[in-house]
Amino acid sequence: MSRFTPKQVRRLLAARPTPAPPASLADRIKAEIPGSIRLDGAAVPPGRRWLLPSVSEGLRPSWLAAASLLLVAGVGVVAAYIPAQPDDVWKWLALSGVVHIDDIVVTVPAAPSRAALPSPGESAGAAAKNGVTIVVLDERGHPCAGASVTLEPLGGAGTQTWTATTGGGGAAAFPAVEPASYRLRVSAPGIAPTQATVTVGADRAATPVVLHVRAQLER
Amino acid sequence: MEPAGEPILIAALADGDRAAAAELVDRTYRNVYALLCRLAHDPDLAADLTQETYRRAWAAIGSFDGRSQFGTWLYRIAMNTFLNHVRRPHAVVTLDAALGATLPDHDQLADERVIEEETQERLRQAVVALPDELRFTVAARYWGDVPVAEIAKADGISEVAVRKRLRRALRLLALKLQEADS
Numbered sequence: 001m002s003r004f005t006p007k008q009v010r011r012l013l014a015a016r017p018t019p020a021p022p023a024s025l026a027d028r029i030k031a032e033i034p035g036s037i038r039l040d041g042a043a044v045p046p047g048r049r050w051l052l053p054s055v056s057e058g059l060r061p062s063w064l065a066a067a068s069l070l071l072v073a074g075v076g077v078v079a080a081y082i083p084a085q086p087d088d089v090w091k092w093l094a095l096s097g098v099v100h101i102d103d104i105v106v107t108v109p110a111a112p113s114r115a116a117l118p119s120p121g122e123s124a125g126a127a128a129k130n131g132v133t134i135v136v137l138d139e140r141g142h143p144c145a146g147a148s149v150t151l152e153p154l155g156g157a158g159t160q161t162w163t164a165t166t167g168g169g170g171a172a173a174f175p176a177v178e179p180a181s182y183r184l185r186v187s188a189p190g191i192a193p194t195q196a197t198v199t200v201g202a203d204r205a206a207t208p209v210v211l212h213v214r215a216q217l218e219r
Numbered sequence: 220m221e222p223a224g225e226p227i228l229i230a231a232l233a234d235g236d237r238a239a240a241a242e243l244v245d246r247t248y249r250n251v252y253a254l255l256c257r258l259a260h261d262p263d264l265a266a267d268l269t270q271e272t273y274r275r276a277w278a279a280i281g282s283f284d285g286r287s288q289f290g291t292w293l294y295r296i297a298m299n300t301f302l303n304h305v306r307r308p309h310a311v312v313t314l315d316a317a318l319g320a321t322l323p324d325h326d327q328l329a330d331e332r333v334i335e336e337e338t339q340e341r342l343r344q345a346v347v348a349l350p351d352e353l354r355f356t357v358a359a360r361y362w363g364d365v366p367v368a369e370i371a372k373a374d375g376i377s378e379v380a381v382r383k384r385l386r387r388a389l390r391l392l393a394l395k396l397q398e399a400d401s
């Protein structure tokens with residue numbers, strides 16, 4: 001059986017007495033401290049870098065310089081673009097958060113409704129009238145509900161202004177519209193006012209007409 | 220006034236403050252001397268090697284990376300200083316002679332005391348004969364009272380690895396002592 005175990009060895013290692021150093025040893029060592037001591041900055045403990053944010057730890061100066069250049073370049077481009085294009089910029093800012101009208105679809109049915117309601121002050125059957133449906137879509141193709149749609153005749157005598165409001169599907173129905181040219185206006189809270197010219201024909205056999213109108217911002 | 224912590228002293232050292240260097244010497248030289256005394260078993264030789272250790276430390280201070288404490292870094296230098304000394308041809312003779320000179324006089328000590336001294340000397344020689352990584356770990360832990368975590372930082376290994384080294388070293392030392400005893 002072994003006389004020495006690891007535990008006994010550990011006890012022997014720890015039990016060895018520690019001699020006191022010679023009195024002059026510290027002075028001898030200090031006398032040899034060089035006049036200039038150079039120490040790598042990496043050895044400086046974090047306590048000396050408390051004033052710097054921790055995010056800067058590990059970042060290389062070249063990365064910071066590159067990021068600063070990109071930031072300055074980006075700010076410079078924006079600063080140069082705004083004075084050069086003031087109208088576009090302010091228009092863009094004004095339309096931020098506003099729903100844009102992308103398409104207005106005007107449909108003239110192939111079989112005009114003879115049973116359309118007569119307009120006020122006009123005898124029934126005095127003129128052939130067409131049913132017109134206008135669908136208002138926003139820029140994402142979603143229907144715009146609650147928009148006010150107005151058909152205003154362009155210089156035609158005997159015609160009148162028609163107004164309707166779009167429903168949940170974005171459609172506004174005009175059951176009886178006299179053949180004529182109209183200025184179509186669409187307005188609603190939250191959308192930019194839009195107008196277009198629409199002509200409703202008298203040809204009862206005409207195929208349905210779909211008119212796409214890009215929204216314009218009225219200034 | 221509360222004494223400055225080692226990090227502050229190291230920072231002052233980086234700025235070329237010689238007073239900080241002197242303060243670091245005051246804080247560490249006793250432990251370095253004690254370690255070298257246990258390694259060399261010769262107080263005069265240990266004092267010379269301690270001085271040589273600091274001489275080397277100032278020359279290599281630029282390589283101190285702050286990963287471990289300054290004292291632990293000094294232990295490594297002290298260990299290398301001692302090994303360089305005993306590996307010199309003249310040093311081997313000197314060391315043996317010094318050991319003989321410092322061995323206790325058997326006629327003046329009780330048998331138990333003599334056995335203890337001889338055992339300690341065999342243990343010292345066994346520690347010196349350990350592989351490099353085990354030698355530093357054992358000397359720093361048991362003769363320098365360096366915590367395991369600090370040794371792990373100095374060697375760039377985990378604390379578990381340090382404890383494994385210690386267990387392995389203790390087994391080897393026990394085996395060496397047993398062989399010498401038999």
